[in-house]
Amino acid sequence: MRSGAKVAVVGGVFVLVAGGLGYGVYEVVLGGSESGAIGNASESSEVRTGPPDKEETEKTAKGFLDAWASGDASAAALLTNNESVAEPLLAGFADEAHVTKAVITPGAAVGTKVPYTVKATVSYDGKTKPWSYSSELTVVRGLTTGKALVDWQPAVIHPQLTEGASLKTGESSSAAIEAVDHNGKVLDKETYPSLGPILDSLREKYGDRTGGSPGIETWIEPADEQLPDTTLLTLAKGKPGKLQTTLDADAQAAAEKAVKQFSGASVVAVRPSTGSIRAVANNPATGFNAAMQGKQAPGSTLKIMTAAMLLEKGFVTANGATECPKEARYYESTFHNLKNFELPASSSFTTSFARSCNTAFIKKIDEVDDDSALAKEAREVFGIGLDWKTGVVSVDGSVPEATRGVAAAQYIGQGTVQMNALNIASITATARTGTFHQPVIVPQSLDDRQLATASRSLSQNVTGQLNDMMRATASWGTGKAAMASVGGDKGAKTGSAEVDGQGTSNSWFTGFSDDLAAAAVVQSGGHGGDAAGPVVAAVLRAGS
CATH class of the missing domain: 3.10.450.50 (Nuclear Transport Factor 2; Chain: A,)
Known part of the structure; x- marks a missing residue:
């Protein structure tokens, strides 16, 4: 019983009145209880x-x-x-x-x-x-x-309370911020709910650098000290300091609206020329930031990276003929195309890419003769696994070195490959310009943090061929329907990732329009163009 409580007996009922706190009344009717503490309860039940x-x-x-x-x-x-x-x-x-x-x-x-x-x-x-x-x-x-x-x-x-976390009220641990997009438009949790965890992280990390002052708040303090507090209620506002982000309010609004169509969806948009993150959205919008922290197989969207590697090594050209049989085998693993389709022997590599032919990519692994080649391409060209410092907590993807059938599965974005929407958007951005620019959500100048850099860029020849293949996918390939409403110089790649125990594959889609790249994943969304495609298209139409 809490200190200051008073007890009275009224008609056989104990009434607890919590003195000084003003809480509601709690009543316990005694007698007939399971414990049999009072009354003539049986000795055993x-x-x-x-x-x-x-x-x-x-x-x-x-x-x-x-x-x-x-x-x-x-x-x-x-x-x-x-x-x-x-x-x-x-x-x-x-x-x-x-x-x-x-x-x-x-x-x-x-x-x-x-x-x-x-x-x-x-x-x-x-x-x-x-x-x-x-x-x-x-x-x-x-x-x-x-x-x-x-x-x-x-x-x-x-x-929103999780294991080990606690509720607190008091002076906030960090100063309030007023986050703005790259054009100076204010970004808040109410208008852009997906930014809630991100704004909390930015405040925790950069609040003291912006000249603001703390307020009085109720918040969730997580068990992990590396995670930010989550503000639930503001009793007295502090003086907010202005924090510049790389986000774009129009792209963010479009992203928020687009992901709401699905019960589990994430999307990220990145500017290829700079690495600036223009939009991040998740549904559900609170809690885990799957768009930047998720780890899943990305399906055929990873063929952008595989195609870059094959082009660099000279095993394919965009217009050269490439086999696309119904199935292909590498060691113990056999791979098929969707509905076991095949293409004529004279079909180009661009056609296999635009139609998302799995076997065309699998059959090339014998010629590469280095099962770890894709892992090297991921690190050296696309910056995957190089400890990105975006400004908030993020996962920078993984293509582990593998052998035999697992290595072959990686060629089509399955097996041990782990990505999120941010990683695939960045891969598309790198393919667009030929050079990796580490994604950032706040300028590097804010804290002079060390950004990840890839060891080499793609040649202009390879970059041009990659762009042409993605343009083909958007204009007449598997991405045509989703990208029909997108203007500018545009390209795309679809993906469907099979997950063990999941009846319907995850839908992946990535694309670019001029100097904006975006990628999305929809859980159990099926074909890439059906669910994730429209999400990406909506962001590309709105962003800049």
Whole structure:
């Protein structure tokens, strides 16, 4: 029981009134409880099994929420399946987050899940502000007691709370920022929700460099000290310092709208001539920044890199004839084309690229005679795996050295290749100009950080052929439909990545228009041009 609480007995019911905190009332009706602590309960009772029924679910949820709202962390924790972990977080709701009033209202149970709304008041250093949000809990059967209990997860306290994280209210650890795009337009979380984690990271890293001052806020403090705090409520604004980014507000707005069409989608746009990141968007928009931190096989979009390597080594030319049979084998692995299509023997390498013929690429690995060649191309030309310092946390891709069938799978973006939308957008940008420019979201001049540099560029001849092959893909190949609405000098490459245990492949697409490159992935989206293609096209139409 919290300090200052008063207890009264009213008609056989203990009523707890949390003195001084203004919390709601928590009631516990004694007698007939499972523990049999009071009354003539039997000395032993059968332990119940199976999922909790509706009555148990509603009663347990209400008891827990009432106890939490009253400020009685101990009583609330007793109604969970992890009392020792739950109690400190529940107590911290008042002690560390400084919630002084709380009304928590359960909704209708759906099975064993109960949604609820929290309407609270946060007070700190003379500043007070209302705070409301929604979350849900799940009621489960206790493994040993058979009691209905709340399945304890940090998200029970707040939907964005993760393992090891905590809620805090106080003076913010870093100064407020006003982030602006490359034209000076203000970028905020409300207008551009995908930028939420990015703006938090930028504030944490650069807030003290912008001349701003901290405010009073409620935030989530993550377990990992390398991750930024996530601001949930501002009680008093600090003086924001202006932070210049490389983003483009128009491209960002288009990206935000485009990814909302799908339940799992990411897109990034990069300027080939400079490496400036123009847009980053994810759906869902909060939490993990999959567009810059994801790690997945990118499918045939990686054929841009494989084609560059084959062109550099002289094993193909854009207009030279290339085999595209129904299947091709390398050591223990056999590879097929979509629906087992094949092309006439006289077909050019451009046709195989534009039609996304897998076997045309696989059959060349014998001629290359170096299973590690693609990994070298990735590092030396495209800057993959060189520790990018974009300005926020990002993953710079991976093409590990491999042998035999795994090496062959890499040629078509499968196997051990790991990429995200940022990496593929950068690969497209490098192909566009022939030279790798490490992507950045804030100018290097802000902190003089060391940017990654590739050891060599593509020749003008190879760069020209790559651009021509991507133009063909956009004008009459697999990217035609998606790129039809895009103007300027344009090119594209589609990709579908098969994932173990996933019924439908992930949809990948990348393209360029003049001096803008973009790449997108849609989880379980199928063919690259069907889902990811329109996302990329929308960003290319809007950006600059």
